[in-house]
Amino acid sequence: MFINKVSPSKIKVFDECKKKYKFKYIDYLKEDFNDTLSTDALQFGQYIHKILEDGVNCTTYEELNAIAKSVRSQFTFGKEKESLTEVSLRNFLTFNKPLTETISTEMRFTVPSPCEGYELNGIIDRVVMGKTGDLLVIDYKTSKRAASKRSLYNDAQMQMYAYAIHKMYDVPIDRVTVAHYYPHLDKFVSIKYPANHVAMFLKDQKGKVWDIRKRKKDDFHPVINRFCDWCGYKDICPAQGADPVKAEKLIETIKAKRAVEKGHYQKTKKSP
Numbered sequence: 001m002f003i004n005k006v007s008p009s010k011i012k013v014f015d016e017c018k019k020k021y022k023f024k025y026i027d028y029l030k031e032d033f034n035d036t037l038s039t040d041a042l043q044f045g046q047y048i049h050k051i052l053e054d055g056v057n058c059t060t061y062e063e064l065n066a067i068a069k070s071v072r073s074q075f076t077f078g079k080e081k082e083s084l085t086e087v088s089l090r091n092f093l094t095f096n097k098p099l100t101e102t103i104s105t106e107m108r109f110t111v112p113s114p115c116e117g118y119e120l121n122g123i124i125d126r127v128v129m130g131k132t133g134d135l136l137v138i139d140y141k142t143s144k145r146a147a148s149k150r151s152l153y154n155d156a157q158m159q160m161y162a163y164a165i166h167k168m169y170d171v172p173i174d175r176v177t178v179a180h181y182y183p184h185l186d187k188f189v190s191i192k193y194p195a196n197h198v199a200m201f202l203k204d205q206k207g208k209v210w211d212i213r214k215r216k217k218d219d220f221h222p223v224i225n226r227f228c229d230w231c232g233y234k235d236i237c238p239a240q241g242a243d244p245v246k247a248e249k250l251i252e253t254i255k256a257k258r259a260v261e262k263g264h265y266q267k268t269k270k271s272p
Helices: 008-016 018-026 036-054 061-074 079-096 149-153 156-169 195-214 244-270
Strands: 101-112 119-129 135-140 176-182 187-192
Touching: 008 018, 008 156, 008 195, 036 061, 036 079, 036 119, 036 135, 061 079, 101 156, 119 156, 135 156, 149 176, 149 187, 156 176, 156 195
Parallel strands: 135 176
Antiparallel strands: 101 119, 119 135, 176 187
């Protein structure tokens, strides 16, 4: 299965479940979250990301709250999440105050991998330059618990971000700090990677890319794990009791519908 661009999310999904990887990145099926809990968590996370992205230069709660109100209708989540919004915004203002120059928010990147044959791409929430020229990469999080430093040390996403910043801004990897910030918890977890640690990660990643490439469509099998309850593909997953024949028919129906919609969109786009 050919793959020429690798993102942190692709590797993460492949590690979690090969079947989910196929559904998402080969069949291009959107996740269907039938349970309110999953939808709320996803939507609330996107909501907070949007506020902090647009409000990176805000200095008062009133300014941030105005942004929150202006984008609220774009996101759907329960009232129990509303109380976390004010806490998140007030914590963010305190956290944001000492930070110096923000050089990018929601930065899309594509950089060559040191391993031949593919590129690394992704989106970084925020990059801040310190007074000494060191760079801080911030990834906003809204999960219930903050990650440990040990967890961050082995985080594929943040290692890829560190490497990307190293290449894009021509700074040594040990001058790039990566961090998770949890505004609702007021937690900031950061780490710097030794250059050899990131090199080992990229080597390991190369092995996974080649593993994906050599697999045939039938070789992407489900893996039962703790993420299954949060998966948006449960209705078509054989590991969750879905009938393989019915699931395949459903997948083909979804693909056909998407092809029709895409064709209609392109036809409309070309019309004078």
